Amino acid sequence: MQAAFYHGNRSITVGECTPVPPGPGQVQMRVSHCGICGTDVHIYHGNMDHRVKFPQIIGHESSGVIEQVGEGVTGWKAGDRVTVRPLDYCGECPACKNGHSHICMKLKFIGIDSPGAMQGLWTFPAHTLHRLPENLSLEQGALIEPIAVACHDVRMGEVRSGEYAVVLGGGPIGLLVGLVAKSKGARVLVVEPNPYRIQLARKMGLNVVSPGETDLVEMVNNETGGAGADVVFEVSGAGVAVETMTKLPRVRGRMVMVAIHPQPRPVDLFRFFWRELKLVGARVYEPEDFEEAIALAASGTMPLDPVITKVVPLEGLLPGFQEIDAGGDVMKILVRCS
């Protein structure tokens, strides 16, 4: 079978790869599709070279069909249509013991710390599997992982029906956060400067404004009777968004830190005190977020198709990275892996 290999230094090749038979507790999946994630772009840029082993097979937003199951695996059989929650935890650290295995202190993220989905036949631990219902296509199945991220973010933000939610950043995760918050009955405003993303967000039925063209504080106050937003999601990673973030919430409003800010950012801590604001970090997902993402996607109520910009073969991975780097009109690229 074929696989895409990352060799460091923005080098990607596609070549033959020997399938690994599933060991005890493992399954082998015929990978149908795998989405290109922002994390994959970071890997491609070399930012995670300390974690990968060359040549590394990356990819973690996957869907497929079980090919064979290893010893001791119950509840799964060849032919099952599945998606994968790519977290391999130790089960023994304080975080795992405290019930937070998705933030295991020795977490192995499958597709970074071990081989990922960009291959025809992929072998990995069976405990990561979630079943895809028949009415979800395998293309849509490859979106479950990012939708689960959004479900987790919205859950951490405690979004309730009728609330006003602001999403700073309209990339794939930002738009999905907007859609999931909307599914909870929230009024949602997405803030995004990129014209391509703006029109895509509108196509998906989301309210969206460009930060340069709008006085956000005034707008949010106007739309909330002077109170402020109930919840703000920071999904952009931009310093200016961190500045905006603390200005928008109402008294006792919430903020969710979804984006990765590698450097410390100036934060208006006085505003936390003054309005009793709350900021919570949100990382990956828990099993219930995957189940919610699958149920939401299967409900047919989410406009998911506009998220998928195109579907490419394994050979399209490198051009995909290059297109993303060039700032092209790209939301989500799916790679067809078998």
Place this chain on the structure above:
Amino acid sequence: MQAAFYHGNRSITVGECTPVPPGPGQVQMRVSHCGICGTDVHIYHGNMDHRVKFPQIIGHESSGVIEQVGEGVTGWKAGDRVTVRPLDYCGECPACKNGHSHICMKLKFIGIDSPGAMQGLWTFPAHTLHRLPENLSLEQGALIEPIAVACHDVRMGEVRSGEYAVVLGGGPIGLLVGLVAKSKGARVLVVEPNPYRIQLARKMGLNVVSPGETDLVEMVNNETGGAGADVVFEVSGAGVAVETMTKLPRVRGRMVMVAIHPQPRPVDLFRFFWRELKLVGARVYEPEDFEEAIALAASGTMPLDPVITKVVPLEGLLPGFQEIDAGGDVMKILVRCS
């Protein structure tokens, strides 16, 4: 009767003052004691001149005995021993309507925005009163307001029995936060560089370390089986404490922003994401915090006497400010007002 007046520019005088008869909904209290608060120091420094009216009677950590009640005031009578929750809210803004009147968007803080307690006979709204039990002295009664701040902070930090709490800053509020957290069954570590405050914290039965002499991260991890602190209170206002703050909590640990940081501070937002940390601001108190503070103080289990450095007459207010400014060995100074 006598009162202490602030005239701006670090000028304080004591002189005759005509008592104001209580209007409808008001009471007149014979003020027994009033503590000097950090906020009063800010007023004395001129930092709040835009809010005060010269000459201003300040003070808000008070105890006393009701002298007379105004029209329509029920439940209170002359002779009642009381303390005062000095918050005057509008009842009509979004925050008030949402049940958060202690953060009223037009909040008047009595003793800043209207005359305070540093006078013999003080007239103010009756809805601010809390009853003092007989077994609390009026000196101790003047500590209820800062204890209520600590009760609010600990409540916002959701401290539970058996948890590990770190308090950054060992001033009056920091020590009280430590004592209240301890009363919840938490293991408490106070972090404070000042030798006078360190010995006082020890006298009160609190564990305390100097940040310069201790590797805090190592210490907290050692004491929590490698997990990290359950909750961290930032009560110091120091930039270096904000840096420390995000390093200490466990996965899903909490931080409470008690201190006032007038300028934005660099904050490690990556750590929020990585450990799903939570930061919540805490401002003043709600009625239940006053009731809890009174019950705690009356229980006799809190070593409150070491908090009171000395009791001075009204004429001692100016020397008190000067002593605090000079960095003297001072925790809480109480002013005897009548």
